[in-house]
Amino acid sequence: MPLTMKKLAEIFTNRETGLTQGHRMCPGCVAPMTVKMVLMVAKALGYEPVIGFATGCMEVSSTIFPYTSWSVPYIHNAFENVAATISGVETAYRALKKAGKVPSDKKYAFIAFGGDGGTYDIGLQSLSGALERGHKMLYVLYDNEGYMNTGNQRSGSTPPGADTTTAPVGKAVAGKLQLKKNIVEIVAAHENVYAATVTPGEPMDFINKVEKALQFDGPAFIASLSPCVRYWRIDENKSVDITKLAVQTKYWPLYEVERGVYRVTRKPTSFKPVAEFVKAQGRFRLLLQRPDAEQIISELQNYVDRRWERLLAFEEATKNKPVR
Amino acid sequence: MAKKNLMAITGAEAAAYAMKQIEPDVVAAYPITPQTPIVEYFAKYVADGEVRTEMIPVESEHSAMSAVVGAAAAGARAMTATSAQGLALMSEIVYIASSLRLPIVMGLVNRALSAPINIHCDHSDAMMVRDSGWIQLFCEDAQEVYDLTILAVRLAEHEDVRLPVMVNQDGFIISHGVEPVEVLPDDVVKKFVGELKPIYPLLDTDHPVTYGALDLYDYYFEHKRQQIEAMKHAYKVFPQIAEEFYKISGRKYDYVEPYRMEDAEYVMVALGSSNGTIKDVVDELRGEGKKVGLLKIRMFRPFPKAEIQRYLTARKAVVVLDRAASFGAEAPLYEAVKSALYEVAVRPLMGSFVYGLGGRDLKPEHVEYAFKRAMALDLVADKEEYLGLRE
Ligand SMILES: Cc1ncc(C[n+]2csc(CCOP(=O)(O)OP(=O)(O)O)c2C)c(N)n1
Numbered sequence: 025m026p027l028t029m030k031k032l033a034e035i036f037t038n039r040e041t042g043l044t045q046g047h048r049m050c051p052g053c054v055a056p057m058t059v060k061m062v063l064m065v066a067k068a069l070g071y072e073p074v075i076g077f078a079t080g081c082m083e084v085s086s087t088i089f090p091y092t093s094w095s096v097p098y099i100h101n102a103f104e105n106v107a108a109t110i111s112g113v114e115t116a117y118r119a120l121k122k123a124g125k126v127p128s129d130k131k132y133a134f135i136a137f138g139g140d141g142g143t144y145d146i147g148l149q150s151l152s153g154a155l156e157r158g159h160k161m162l163y164v165l166y167d168n169e170g171y172m173n174t175g176n177q178r179s180g181s182t183p184p185g186a187d188t189t190t191a192p193v194g195k196a197v198a199g200k201l202q203l204k205k206n207i208v209e210i211v212a213a214h215e216n217v218y219a220a221t222v223t224p225g226e227p228m229d230f231i232n233k234v235e236k237a238l239q240f241d242g243p244a245f246i247a248s249l250s251p252c253v254r255y256w257r258i259d260e261n262k263s264v265d266i267t268k269l270a271v272q273t274k275y276w277p278l279y280e281v282e283r284g285v286y287r288v289t290r291k292p293t294s295f296k297p298v299a300e301f302v303k304a305q306g307r308f309r310l311l312l313q314r315p316d317a318e319q320i321i322s323e324l325q326n327y328v329d330r331r332w333e334r335l336l337a338f339e340e341a342t343k344n345k346p347v348r
Numbered sequence: 349m350a351k352k353n354l355m356a357i358t359g360a361e362a363a364a365y366a367m368k369q370i371e372p373d374v375v376a377a378y379p380i381t382p383q384t385p386i387v388e389y390f391a392k393y394v395a396d397g398e399v400r401t402e403m404i405p406v407e408s409e410h411s412a413m414s415a416v417v418g419a420a421a422a423g424a425r426a427m428t429a430t431s432a433q434g435l436a437l438m439s440e441i442v443y444i445a446s447s448l449r450l451p452i453v454m455g456l457v458n459r460a461l462s463a464p465i466n467i468h469c470d471h472s473d474a475m476m477v478r479d480s481g482w483i484q485l486f487c488e489d490a491q492e493v494y495d496l497t498i499l500a501v502r503l504a505e506h507e508d509v510r511l512p513v514m515v516n517q518d519g520f521i522i523s524h525g526v527e528p529v530e531v532l533p534d535d536v537v538k539k540f541v542g543e544l545k546p547i548y549p550l551l552d553t554d555h556p557v558t559y560g561a562l563d564l565y566d567y568y569f570e571h572k573r574q575q576i577e578a579m580k581h582a583y584k585v586f587p588q589i590a591e592e593f594y595k596i597s598g599r600k601y602d603y604v605e606p607y608r609m610e611d612a613e614y615v616m617v618a619l620g621s622s623n624g625t626i627k628d629v630v631d632e633l634r635g636e637g638k639k640v641g642l643l644k645i646r647m648f649r650p651f652p653k654a655e656i657q658r659y660l661t662a663r664k665a666v667v668v669l670d671r672a673a674s675f676g677a678e679a680p681l682y683e684a685v686k687s688a689l690y691e692v693a694v695r696p697l698m699g700s701f702v703y704g705l706g707g708r709d710l711k712p713e714h715v716e717y718a719f720k721r722a723m724a725l726d727l728v729a730d731k732e733e734y735l736g737l738r739e
Pocket residue numbers: 079080081082103104138139140141142143168169170171172173174179
């Protein structure tokens with residue numbers, strides 16, 4: 025089934041994504057948008073999604089017993105093991121298919137969703153194991169740069185200067201000092217994987233990559249910058265705009281790595297300073313009051329500039345040179 | 349009944365061989381001494397095409413249990429095996445497996461928990477998860493490992509039960525000791541275990557279900573109550589399944605195994621391979637005209653309280669041997685047996701002996717010593733003592 029806009033729109037308006045209304049995520053939260061966009065593409069391509077979900081904001085808010093917002097098969101196991109769990113589901117599928125116990129004409133898509141805590145931090149080992157073993161799965165990271173379910177604690181994905189409860193911006197310390205872990209590079213370092221960044225503010229890019237990921241013959245990983253309105257301290261109606269700003273400021277470059285081949289999928293002709301991204305969010309308010317704010321922001325600017333140059337260099341260097 | 353087929357194999361191979369004949373859909377496991385040979389044997393069966401099982405060579409025990417949870421929820425028959433640190437690492441998911449009511453069978457090759465690190469047998473690993481909602485069976489020898497692994501599949505998957513089962517065997521003592529094991533023909537095992545009837549499988553996309561919902565104060569308690577009831581069902585259906593197994597194997601299995609108990613006045617209670625040693629000592633003392641006996645506990649969870657009451661009421665003295673300590677409380681088996689005897693009409697005198705931690709040998713003289721103390725009625729219910737320990 026080829027992907028058409030008509031089909032996507034149909035699934036969206038008929039609320040057939042698999043995530044139905046009634047979940048308790050905050051209005052404007054980008055996590056459910058990310059999930060719906062992924063499922064929309066899967067459904068439009070004729071896949072039957074089977075979902076694994078890591079503990080986190082989206083998981084607790086979508087399945088408060090006796091209710092569930094999921095109209096597709098769904099399993100939540102624990103915080104750090106969604107990749108291992110989905111590997112079990114996917115392996116069961118292969119075993120049962122071999123035994124003739126599942127319909128052979130059904131096109132399954134095994135999709136794991138995890139937050140940044142469940143992916144960059146506590147779930148990294150489980151993810152790496154599943155990638156290395158080569159399960160045919162799609163792992164989607166909804167990255168809101170902190171442990172939001174538990175009230176905004178620092179994660180390996182939190183950017184420097186953001187105020188969190190475990191790395192608060194204080195009188196002595198400017199909050200988190202370390203840069204965000206580069207999760208896509210970690211994933212891409214596994215052989216025979218597809219890894220990409222997306223964000224709902226760039227829907228066409230998002231849709232194309234999910235299509236590619238689902239059709240990739242091996243494990244695929246998609247990192248979606250998915251702002252949390254509550255703890256990024258932004259207006260409900262600004263969350264998608266912020267994701268666009270993240271792309272325009274090189275904060276969240278859009279690219280993909282397919283078997284070692286880099287491709288930068290959005291190359292804005294002009295960039296905005298990363299300070300604009302920072303100043304648009306309340307989580308940096310305390311940082312901005314500090315005398316070292318400018319220095320920290322300029323270090324961040326420097327970092328995103330260098331990273332962008334590196335990405336372009338990788339793209340050039342790996343052109344038509346897949347590792348296998 | 350099937351023709352006798354004896355193999356000289358270790359407990360680990362007995363477990364692996366049973367798994368081969370069961371031929372589960374999915375096995376996910378991670379090696380750890382002394383469980384390792386189970387994984388190795390099974391990997392070889394897979395590599396040689398002797399089973400159609402899909403094996404997941406996971407990167408940790410945490411992922412092993414997570415993957416079998418995923419596989420079982422998907423609708424597959426799934427198995428794993430581990431020991432000590434591996435069990436400790438996966439313990440978070442051990443609770444989830446039982447609470448999601450997934451009929452997983454796991455071989456646990458008992459090994460002492462760190463620290464200090466030790467690879468030899470004790471039951472601290474099994475005892476750590478005794479309240480995790482798994483059915484726990486303890487084996488005396490490799491034959492039991494083979495038989496109970498097969499039986500466990502039926503128990504776990506029984507529609508009134510749907511709980512995971514842990515088949516315990518003593519590390520090295522059973523897992524690495526070669527014994528004659530009578531195995532059944534493949535087709536007999538296949539027929540006995542039958543096909544798994546999946547309940548709410550994830551792969552049935554026409555009937556989507558949600559596993560692992562957030563369950564707060566308004567329902568969690570009721571769900572736990574259902575789990576408590578499921579354990580009662582496990583207790584209830586075990587004899588039927590054991591009877592069916594008897595019909596194919598000629599080997600009878602009960603929750604407990606009484607040994608020379610008819611007129612015994614002094615009784616020992618124990619789990620696992622030590623029962624073999626104790627039987628020898630019982631024979632010897634019986635030869636001297638002493639009225640001693642043994643009550644071997646095969647099923648530890650659900651705890652066979654009624655059997656224990658029935659067998660131990662009105663005996664003169666009962667000594668309980670524990671291969672695990674409960675720091676700050678009475679040893680686990682002792683505590684359970686003692687509590688069961690609270691309700692009997694005539695309570696025996698009781699004594700608690702902890703032995704064998706970290707693989708320390710239980711020698712016949714230790715057993716004899718404990719029996720002598722019982723026969724002298726020199727036991728204090730409130731005092732934990734130790735066998736084979738330097739003070
Ligand atoms: C083993 C374990 N440690 C800690 C927690 C507590 N916990 C639950 S969700 C969560 C944070 C989730 O963060 P993330 O993955 O980023 O998802 P988000 O809530 O931000 O969407 C934490 C720390 C847990 N459930 N399990």
